Amino acid sequence: MSTEEFRNEQQFITDLYTRLDDLRDQAEAAVDRALRTPGTGSNQGRLERDVLVAEQSGLLAALNAGESGLCFGRLVFRDGRDHHIGRLGIREDDPNRTPLVVDWRAEVARPFYLATGYEPMGLSRRRHISTTGRTVTALHDEVLDLADATRTGHESRDADEVLLASLDAARTGRMHDIVQTIQAEQDAIIRSPHRGVLVVEGGPGTGKTAVALHRAAYLLYAHREQLARRAVLIVGPNPAFLGYIGNVLPSLGETGVLLATPAELFPGVRATGTDTPRAAAVKGSAAMADALAAAVRDRQRVPERGEPLVVPHDDGDLVIDWDMALEARHKARETALPHNLARPYFVFRVLDALAEQLADRIGADPYGGPNFLGPDDIALLAKGIAANPEVYAALDTLWPALTPQDFLADYLTEPTHLPDADAAAIRREGGAWTPADVPLLDEAAELLGQDDSAALAAEEAERQKRIQYAQGVLDVSYASRTYEFEDKEEQDKDASEVLSAHDIIDAERFAERHEEADHRTAAERAAADRTWAFGHIIVDEAQELSAMAWRLLMRRSPTRSMTLVGDPAQTGDPAGVGAWRDILGPYVEDRWDLVRLGVNYRTPAEIMAVAADVRRETDPGFEPPGSVRSTGVEPWDRTAEDPVKEAADAVAAERRPDGRLAVIAPPELHPALVAALPDADHGPAPDLTRPVVLLDPRQAKGLEFDTVLVVDPDGIRAGAPHGVNDLYVALTRATQRLGVIRPAGSSAAS
Numbered sequence: 001m002s003t004e005e006f007r008n009e010q011q012f013i014t015d016l017y018t019r020l021d022d023l024r025d026q027a028e029a030a031v032d033r034a035l036r037t038p039g040t041g042s043n044q045g046r047l048e049r050d051v052l053v054a055e056q057s058g059l060l061a062a063l064n065a066g067e068s069g070l071c072f073g074r075l076v077f078r079d080g081r082d083h084h085i086g087r088l089g090i091r092e093d094d095p096n097r098t099p100l101v102v103d104w105r106a107e108v109a110r111p112f113y114l115a116t117g118y119e120p121m122g123l124s125r126r127r128h129i130s131t132t133g134r135t136v137t138a139l140h141d142e143v144l145d146l147a148d149a150t151r152t153g154h155e156s157r158d159a160d161e162v163l164l165a166s167l168d169a170a171r172t173g174r175m176h177d178i179v180q181t182i183q184a185e186q187d188a189i190i191r192s193p194h195r196g197v198l199v200v201e202g203g204p205g206t207g208k209t210a211v212a213l214h215r216a217a218y219l220l221y222a223h224r225e226q227l228a229r230r231a232v233l234i235v236g237p238n239p240a241f242l243g244y245i246g247n248v249l250p251s252l253g254e255t256g257v258l259l260a261t262p263a264e265l266f267p268g269v270r271a272t273g274t275d276t277p278r279a280a281a282v283k284g285s286a287a288m289a290d291a292l293a294a295a296v297r298d299r300q301r302v303p304e305r306g307e308p309l310v311v312p313h314d315d316g317d318l319v320i321d322w323d324m325a326l327e328a329r330h331k332a333r334e335t336a337l338p339h340n341l342a343r344p345y346f347v348f349r350v351l352d353a354l355a356e357q358l359a360d361r362i363g364a365d366p367y368g369g370p371n372f373l374g375p376d377d378i379a380l381l382a383k384g385i386a387a388n389p390e391v392y393a394a395l396d397t398l399w400p401a402l403t404p405q406d407f408l409a410d411y412l413t414e415p416t417h418l419p420d421a422d423a424a425a426i427r428r429e430g431g432a433w434t435p436a437d438v439p440l441l442d443e444a445a446e447l448l449g450q451d452d453s454a455a456l457a458a459e460e461a462e463r464q465k466r467i468q469y470a471q472g473v474l475d476v477s478y479a480s481r482t483y484e485f486e487d488k489e490e491q492d493k494d495a496s497e498v499l500s501a502h503d504i505i506d507a508e509r510f511a512e513r514h515e516e517a518d519h520r521t522a523a524e525r526a527a528a529d530r531t532w533a534f535g536h537i538i539v540d541e542a543q544e545l546s547a548m549a550w551r552l553l554m555r556r557s558p559t560r561s562m563t564l565v566g567d568p569a570q571t572g573d574p575a576g577v578g579a580w581r582d583i584l585g586p587y588v589e590d591r592w593d594l595v596r597l598g599v600n601y602r603t604p605a606e607i608m609a610v611a612a613d614v615r616r617e618t619d620p621g622f623e624p625p626g627s628v629r630s631t632g633v634e635p636w637d638r639t640a641e642d643p644v645k646e647a648a649d650a651v652a653a654e655r656r657p658d659g660r661l662a663v664i665a666p667p668e669l670h671p672a673l674v675a676a677l678p679d680a681d682h683g684p685a686p687d688l689t690r691p692v693v694l695l696d697p698r699q700a701k702g703l704e705f706d707t708v709l710v711v712d713p714d715g716i717r718a719g720a721p722h723g724v725n726d727l728y729v730a731l732t733r734a735t736q737r738l739g740v741i742r743p744a745g746s747s748a749a750s
């Protein structure tokens with residue numbers, strides 16, 4: 001080992017952290033100063049201060065994120081260029097702002113991930129720098145220019161040493177970033193253009209999630225202006241998964257991303273209920289869109305023929321009959337507006353017709369001459385009708401204003417436009433919203449539209465009040481100017497040249513200037529806005545989404561800038577669509593790209609062989625992704641009279657002081673397992689950082705553990721509707737060891 005090489009690198013790292021500390025101190029001081037500044041009291045002053053605080057806080061978060069593994073690589077080019085690569089770009093405090101360390105996302109850093117001996121990309125040497133805290137622990141050099149005879153003493157025999165060490169490391173219950181070891185096939189996906197739809201398919205452990213998250217970080221770096229304003233949405237299958245991946249982007253210095261499950265995408269609704277698999281499948285099916293559209297039309301009623309609505313009125317009864325309502329409904333529907341927005345057309349049409357009706361009755365000439373009433377009289381009659389609350393009550397029964405929540409709750413009590421069996425599966429009186437209801441609420445919101453005319457009118461009234469107030473302020477200023485300037489003009493003729501507020505601004509603009517600006521981040525605003533259009537959407541475990549959930553997501557992405565990652569072989573959701581063509585066809589036809597990841601970084605070959613056998617039972621030609629490593633540890637498979645006790649014994653034997661163990665079992669076994677495993681965390685959102693957790697196969701999706709015990713695989717396989725897929729998921733979660741426990745009497749251990 002060349003100690004000099006090591007010392008030099010350590011010195012560089014030490015200096016780099018000193019610079020990081022300086023930058024951090026500066027950012028902290030800037031935030032502190034801004035917060036202490038008393039502010040001018042003006043909104044403009046407050047806004048500037050808030051923007052500064054937000055900017056510096058963001059910078060501080062990024063600098064704090066860089067603390068661990070700040071610099072992890074170095075590129076030495078044949079032409080003498082020499083760059084350190086890190087989580088963040090950091091520059092010297094010199095007039096040229098010389099880069100000290102280059103951000104991994106910069107173009108110049110690319111050879112770190114792509115260069116090979118065959119295609120060295122101008123590199124003479126690539127170095128991986130491993131650190132613990134601020135101390136360099138290892139250097140791994142790869143010589144890419146074979147003509148270069150210089151040796152540092154850190155040349156690696158095995159180019160994948162750093163990757164394998166990272167794959168072998170004990171798990172923590174939280175996903176970590178992979179910036180130090182991104183592989184070439186992954187790099188190509190991470191940096192591919194952000195326009196259009198990109199589908200990333202790959203078997204278990206091929207790094208789909210890792211790639212998706214690094215892609216988000218890359219896009220925010222490469223298109224910061226655009227994406228920071230519109231925000232990036234990352235959709236994951238469940239809250240435990242989002243917790244598992246939640247640290248990766250902050251560790252890369254990115255905080256402006258919204259992570260959500262599809263069930264969280266209707267602001268104001270928390271979906272805490274559960275559906276039967278059958279109900280979830282029906283609610284997720286594309287047929288629901290037509291059923292809901294038809295159900296909304298059903299709410300646009302007309303009286304039965306010969307059974308008109310009669311509304312008592314001062315000037316005589318008003319009669320809303322079949323003809324009148326039908327014609328008004330036709331006109332309203334002709335607008336092609338959503339239900340609530342078309343409603344005023346219906347209402348005004350009926351009001352006009354009623355005014356005519358009354359005029360005909362009151363002003364009719366018994367001798368057949370023209371109506372006695374003039375336009376002004378008829379207008380007066382119309383006004384009287386429009387002021388009659390009973391008229392509105394009648395109109396409400398015909399074309400009610402509806403909220404998505406009221407409409408859907410009502411629809412679910414008596415579902416229509418569905419086959420009887422489907423309707424029976426989703427029929428429900430009250431109860432909490434379920435995840436499968438959320439896309440239906442969104443669909444309903446689209447069909448109904450929001451009649452915000454009342455809100456807009458209130459806002460306009462508020463604005464007028466502000467203008468009046470501002471006018472008052474300007475008048476006072478003008479009045480005082482008269483005296484002030486008259487005095488001054490006496491003494492100083494130039495004083496009349498001085499401009500004052502009223503010279504350059506009118507009341508309306510003055511009022512607007514004093515409106516409160518919205519200071520929330522784009523991600524925060526997006527979370528609260530159902531109609532937000534995201535700059536880019538990344539969907540993990542995309543095969544899980546139902547047709548209705550896709551409709552919701554596509555509405556959030558009018559530009560169709562999306563990255564979808566998934567594996568149809570792991571589909572578990574009852575309504576999961578699976579095939580990409582079926583999912584995407586309706587939205588982008590065939591304008592989408594598909595890339596495949598083919599190397600399994602998680603599951604050792606020994607475990608993958610067991611998992612692949614399960615799939616081959618239904619798909620004999622099945623080929624799993626090749627594992628990048630084997631551990632020499634064979635999975636075990638036991639049959640037990642008491643599988644719960646066996647699981648408890650196995651947990652005691654298998655658990656390690658560091659690392660994480662998961663017991664994955666069908667939900668029916670959970671009560672007994674909870675009792676037998678008092679230490680294991682469990683429930684809807686288990687704490688994955690605990691040494692032992694108990695999960696059902698659906699919860700295990702996307703996660704990984706050092707050791708996995710699968711209890712009752714046949715029970716999992718028998719679960720509806722994608723039992724084989726669920727078992728496949730369960731068997732592919734381990735990075736080191738797998739044990740399978742079968743209750744006696746189930747199929748024999750293989």
Ligand SMILES: Nc1ncnc2c1ncn2[C@@H]1O[C@H](COP(=O)(O)OP(=O)(O)OP(=O)(O)O)[C@@H](O)[C@H]1O
Binds near residue numbers: 182203208602
């Ligand atoms: N280039 C890499 N360097 C280091 N670790 C990697 C790399 N690529 C993937 N990994 C690791 O492999 C494991 C599996 O990755 P990931 O969870 O992204 O796979 P996946 O394809 O989403 O799997 P699944 O579909 O089974 O959920 C993770 O621990 C991840 O950190």
